[in-house]
Each structure stands twice: as C-alpha cells, then as structure tokens.
Amino acid sequence: MSLTATAEQTEQHGEPEHVDVLIIGAGISGLGAAHRLREQFPERSLLILESQDSHGGTWWTHRFPGARSDSDLFTYGYRHKPWRGPSVAAGGAIREYLDEVVEEDELADRIRYHHEVTALRWSSDDARWTAEVTRRDTGEQLAITASFLWMCQGYYNHEEPYIPEWPGTERYEGVMVHPQTWPDDLDHTGKRVLIIGSGATAATLVPAMAKTAEHVTMLQRSPSYWFPNPTVHELSTQLEPLDLPPEWTHEILRRAYTVQLDWLATVGKEDPDQLHAFLLDAIMPLLPEGTDIEKHFTPAYRPWQQRIAFVPDGDFFEAMRDGKASVETDKIEEFTATGVRLASGEEIEADIVVTATGFNLSVFGDIPFAVDGEAVDFSQRVTWRGTMISGVPNMAYAFGYFRHSWTLRVDLITDLVTRIQQHMAERGARIVVPELRSEDADMPLLPWSDLDNFNPGYVQRSQDRLFKQGDREPWTHMHEYSHDRAVLPEADLDDGLQYR
Template structure:
C-alpha cells in the first residue's frame, strides 16, 4: 500500500526542478514538498556534461533565476559556474534538503477515487519500487535522455584503431595533447568542443554534413559591469536580463519575418572573423532559414580564432567509411584521426521516461494537446516544465513555476482538490509542441504532445506575450476546470485491506 504522501512532488533536480522548488517552497512553507532525482548529483545538464569547454549558449542574466539574479559580468559562463550557481541557490532556499537522490520515477497513476497521484519510484538499490502519493505532480526532467546520447552506427567504425567518444560520456582521463581529432557534428556541442580541444590538440577538424548558423557574442556584459558600479547589482542584473530578452526576441522576429536579412547579417559576421578567401557559402551558409534549427553561439569568437590559427578546420562532406587511421569521405578525401568525437546529438525522452496512467488506464502524452505548453488536456494536477527553444530555457520555466503557484493558491482559497485542463472540441490543426527541425526533435517528435491553433492551447515562443498569458490571465474560464468535490472512496467492504 502507498506510504508517504506529499503535497507537491517535483521530478528532477536540475535547473528547472530546483527553480520550481525554490518558488513553491517559498510560497507554501507549510506544504510538504520533495524533489526526486534519478542521478546521484543535482544540477541536471550542468552536472551531466563534462566535455571540454561545456558552457551555456544563453546569457546567464536570462538563464539565471529572476529571484536570485546572476551577478557576474561573465554572461556566457562555463558549466562549472552554472552548476555552482544552481547548487548555491538550492542551498540558499533550503531545497537541497528536499532532494532525494537515486530516486527514478518509473510510473505515475492518477487515482480519481483518492484525488492524488500514485508514483512508483526505483531507488536503484535492487529493492522493489517504492510508492509515494502526491496531490500535485510537477515534472521538471527536461526532454532528453540522461543515460544515452544519439550515436548512429558508421560504416567501418569497428576498423578504426583510435578512440571514439560521445560527448555525453566524456572520459575523465582524456588528454587531447598532440592528438588529431575529428568532431562529427556542427551543433552547439561541436562548436563548443572545437576551440576547447584545439588549445592542446595537434589539430581538430569539425566534420559536418551541412552547415549551421553560428553567431559570435561577447562572453562578458560590459554594460552590466559599468552599470553595477552606479546602481545596485540586483537592479543592474535586471537591466541586463531585459536587454538579453529583447535581443533574443528581436533576433527571432527578424529571422522569421525577414529571413534573408538575418542570413546576410549572420554571413557578414562569420566572414569578418575568418581568413580571407575562406569558403563561407560552403561551410557556414545552411540551406534552411535561421531558427528553423537553434542558432549556435560562440563566445568572443573563440571558434573562429581556432580556425584562423590553423589548429582547427571545418569540412563539409559525407562519411563514406571509417578506416583504420581515420575517416574516408564521400568525396574520396581522407581525414586522419587519432580520436573521433561523435557530437551527433541527443535522444529525446519526455517525462523522464515514466509511464503515465489514470485509474490504471495508460495514456500517451503524445495523444494529448497541451495547455500553455505546461499541462495536458484531461489530466488532473499535473504540470511539466519545458523551456523556450528560441530564448533562455529558464524564462519559460519560471513562468510555469509561478503559474503552478497561482493554481495552488486558487485551490487553497476555494477548497479545490483538482485542476484539469479541458480543451474545446475544436482546438484547430494539431502540431508538435516544439517547432524546430533539429535532428533530435525530428527523431523524437512522435513522443511530443501537441498544440492547437490559439492560446491557451498554443505556445507562442514569445516571452513578453507569455508574461501576459501566464501572470495576468484569469485562471477560471480559460481552459482550466477546478473541482472541490471530496475524493470518491469505495465502501469499506470493497477496499483492499
């Protein structure tokens, strides 16, 4: 039989889960709340990835928590700094004591009779799963697999005499000194690895099938540094935060409304940082429009500096086969390599892979339409946190956490036990929740819940618009149904003793 009951159960102790826990534990100090974390450490992404140079590609003034502003001028920060910030925030708000490590959620079943979730948890010690119950389930586990990256099988890879590494499983003892390294892939991981490895390797080649849009930004916010000398740091951080929000929004708007203009701007930025005569069109001009896939950011142009120094190169070609000493390309050329890094992307895993059901009947989130990109039609007392794709992840996460806070306060005031999104009969043509053409999205799109035509059943990827939608919209009459009915309990003779 179920044991411990919690008012709020948060799944995931990464950037999202800790932010949500800080918000909710502050708002409801008397409520019981726990965070279940499948791994042995907190920090999520920022603890998991250990490859050289790993960092944020969003500025920390917007990636950081608004209730604990980022206070360093270094706005594009390394993973170690972000991890320290997340853990220090958890400690400052006391939520580090609410984390239960090695607690992987296996399944969650909503009981209409009891008006709560029954959550099965594997504690990783070989014992049978334990069961917790909670009144509200808040899933903050992101949307990709922590235990396995995407690693396609390449022809001839077993013949390769060197080392093959996936960035998601970077060896602690790896030394790049004097090695010839080929990085397969030109996404955010690839453009981060190239300059970091090129500092000590003999040579690094980034091998891509097709180009990616790349933009260089300063790693430090000079405006913040100057402003913080004249006004309080917290206020200066707020100014830099809104500056970052505006920059991202304007960039996205231009990309969508005037793609040719944005293409020209990005091409010009790349051309000025590369050696004269470099084939920019071949290696840095994608066939798609900006923001059809996520734009890659390189701090202070470090990626381009490595190319100018001659310690790194970009090759655009297909792979014919691995050989003993490297990779033979579709063109017939060969890339010699001692090490191949398969920066080939992520595997999608929604809701941490947990099985979801209601009253014992399984359901698939992919068959549901989302409410404000954070709840599922017809599913009570469940929220999930998925951030923006065109701006800092945390901007959306914090809006979701504060909306959950609004819901719980409303339930308290009105004695409501359940809250359920109820979609209208016609929500319009259904589309996947995330509108990106990136490889990991294409591969996992079947897992994604859907969105409709208009708000609140559609996510607009627009922070100012979402501020109005989340913080100032009404709770009732806008797709949510609250119920104050007592849970339906079976007569004693029918209940299992």
C-alpha cells in the same frame, strides 16, 4: 489542497510517504519550481526526486571539455537570484550558482538522489499520484504519493544520446566518445580530434580541445548559423564603475539581453534575409583568409529554424585562424581503421572521434503514466499553454525556450502553476485537469512543433511520440518570450481547466 500527513506518520501506518507536491528532477527547472513553492506555500510539503547523484541536471551530467552555457547567464539565471560574473560561464560556475540556490532555499533535505521514477499512476478516488521508484544506488523499490506532480526532468534522454549509424564503425581503432558520456580519463593532448556535428556542443568543444590537441576538425553535413557574442556585455563595463547593487546590474543586463534575443527572434521570422546577412557579416572578419563561406558557413535553412551557435568572443574562429581547428562539410561514406572517409573520397585521420550528433528527446522522462488504470498515450494528448496536458490531472511540466534562455520560461511557468494551486485552494478543489471545451470538439491536432518554424533533427526524430497542440488558445505552445511574458501572467485559469 495542503495535506498534513508527514513521512513519519505514514511510515508508522505502513503507507507510502506522502507529500503535497512531488517534483521530478533537480536541474534548473526543478530547483526553480521548488524555490517558488517554498516562497508561495511554505506550509506545504514538497520532495524532489533526482536519478543522478547530485543536482544540476545538464550541468551535472555534461563534463566534456569547455562545457559552458550557450545562453547568457543574466537571462539563463533565475529572476529571483542575480547572476554575478560574465554573461557566458563554464559548467562549474553554473553548478556553484545552483549550489547557492539549494543552500539559500534550504532544499538539501528535500532532494532524494539516486531515485529513479519508473512509473506514475493517478487515482481520482484518492486524488493523488503514486510514484514507483527504484533506488539506483541500492536497488530498493519504494512508492511515494503526492497530491500534485510537477515534471521538471528536462527534455532529453541523459542515458542514451543520439548517434547515427555509420558504415564501418567497428573497424575504427581509435577512441569514439559522445559528449553526454564523456570519460574522466580521456586525454586529448597532442591528439588528432574529429568532432562530428556543428551545434552548440561542437561550438564549445572545438576551441576547448584545440588548446592542447594536435588539430581539431569539425565535420558537418550542412552549415549552421554562428554568432560571436562578447563574453562581457558593453553595458556591464559601463555599469561597473557605478557600484550598483547586484540586483540592479542583473536586471539591467537581463533586459538588455532579452531585447537582443527578441530582436533576433522577430527579425528571423519577419525578415530572415536581413538576419542571414547580419549573422554572416558578423563572422566574416573572424574567418581565416580563403575560407569557403558558401560551403562551410551558409546554411540552407532560415535563421532561427534551428538554434544559433553562440561563440563567446569568437573563440571558435580564433582556433581556426591559429591553424588549430578546421571545418569540413561533407557526408560520411564510412569509417576506416584510422578515421573516416567522406563522400568526396577524402579521408580524415583521427585518434579521437567525438560524436557531437545531438540527443534524443524524452517525453516526460519516458516514464509510463496511467490515469485511473488506463495508460496515457501522450502523442494523443494536447498541451494546455505548454504547462499541463489534457486529461492528466494535477500534473504540470516545465519546458523552456529553444531560442531564448530556457529559464525565462521556467520562471513564467512557476508563476502560472502556483497561481493554479492558489486558485484550487480558493475554490476548495482537490483536482484540476485540462479538458477540451465543447467548441474544441473539431479542433485539429497539430504537431508538437511546426517544422517550418523550428526543425532541428532531434525535434523531427521525435514528433510522433510527443504530445500535440491545437490551433487556438489555450491549446498552443512554442511561443516566443515576447508572447508568453504578456499572456501567461494574465491567463484565464478557468479557460480549459476543470476543477473538482
């Protein structure tokens, strides 16, 4: 599959620049994919296209106060690069970690920033993809071709966050901001802040803004589950005097956190009442006296049907105990000039309203795809092991976990995709494409996500646009890490994949 044409050679003939592998996105997924390719196929050319002005993905675009990981860094960090530091880190520390990855893997000259892909076209005759690209900094239009395409752009729209429509927002005279588009010059010191939403972003914003705001109110339509995990794992404290090599400490803590997440996922599925009681028992001692736990902290859904909000050292509840933050559970009736009026009739006055209301899922960056001149409707396609899409040749995608750390699956996917590419080389194949087998002719097409299993708002809003899954292997996805880490390394690369 390796092609030897370089950018200089193709430019001399007036042809598009060509690479063996084109990666879309220079975030945690794209950099992980590039590392594995450099390690496994050092002779192959690769290029990463990134629409932002630097790498990091979420950790570059999210600049709101207190932005931090809501997963431990020992499992969120890459398998190949030990994380050094506390298990929960701020966005700046994670960007520094990714900076080191770029430097160590010599990726700087393989990343093109400001390059927004506007269309992707596959030609079976040429056995290659053509990416139509717009330079966001200059407006230049160009094309780049590739033998293999790896979509690592993430799963939500960075440019258009989800903001519900509320009556009267035009009357509000204060500042309204969404965390995805946080202005650099917003000063909340001494201000009354209203944060709408109770997910991971709100769990981060509340304690961060409460440090200097007059008061922060978190308004939620319904309660979420919370878990006050320690910033420093007790094992880390025990291991520190042993002066172990960093990779040893990393692996030990990685396994410890994996066991914890496995337990949460397993109990959440098999005995949700037990996990419900465990999570409430964990926060009760941290709440201010007199808190209405039933109203504000008892969700109507089962644990793990939505992501648990992890709060390091319970800092969210500390802000509540100090009187700097409070929680309201109600629906918004309307916005007023000075804040919002709730369905109960109560009014909350606010100088700043933060709409931490979530995001919109993006299907492969919302980039139009075409295969041999026909537009691809992903809502009618089926996933192959959560890694490739039926009928779409030479294309893999990176999608992590919602319950476990995202990068745990990215590591598994990079292994699987490089195995597929090695398998292609051994067979002398230029094309690999997932195709339903004869026994799959009557297979029901199931939704991308089983809402009984995982049902946050951003998933429910996007089900009709996302690709499907089947009721059997290899056409399923959304498994837990405990399943994938056993199945994906042994996956049959001829089962559901056709080579040409």
